[in-house]
Amino acid sequence: MLRVIVVGAGINGVTAAIELRKRGHKVVLVDPGPLPHPLAASTDISKAVRVAYGADEEYAALAERSIPLWRKWNEEFGVELYHEVGFLFLRRQAMQPGDFEYESLKVLERRGHKVERIDS
Structure with missing residues (x-):
């Protein structure tokens, strides 16, 4: 089991953290926030x-x-x-x-x- 820090909670960071956790690794996801960020490209309606x-x-x-x-x-x-x-x-x-x-x-x-x- 790895201990992993994922920096950045955009779509790539969140996806990486979820998949690493599913594989049994300890994961910490860090981001200056807020989550989800209101200006993030991955959170608007037109994805x-x-x-x-x-x-x-x-x-x-x-x-x-x-x-x-x-x-x-x-x-x-x-x-x-x-x-x-x-x-x-x-x-x-x-x-x-x-x-x-x-x-x-x-x-x-x-x-x-x-x-x-x-x-x-």
Whole structure:
């Protein structure tokens, strides 16, 4: 068993502390507070878990791995922290190779995600 001090109680620090504690380690989480911080990016209403990260397939894979963990947290904490609702990209111009949306679409398709493309 390790004795661990996690500095910073943002989403990464809190997640690290929870997971270390689950593994049986003694954990102290320190932050100048207040918790949750009212200006923290992870506490506002517009958070999203998405797999679309342009051509960055490694980051997409990391995001995919996080989704089952969010579902598990919903069960563990008895609160729906994660809501699956899908997402929408809007563009004025046609997508082209190199564009964020185009590369995201290609990665999502390669990784087997259901993608619907609508054109006007």
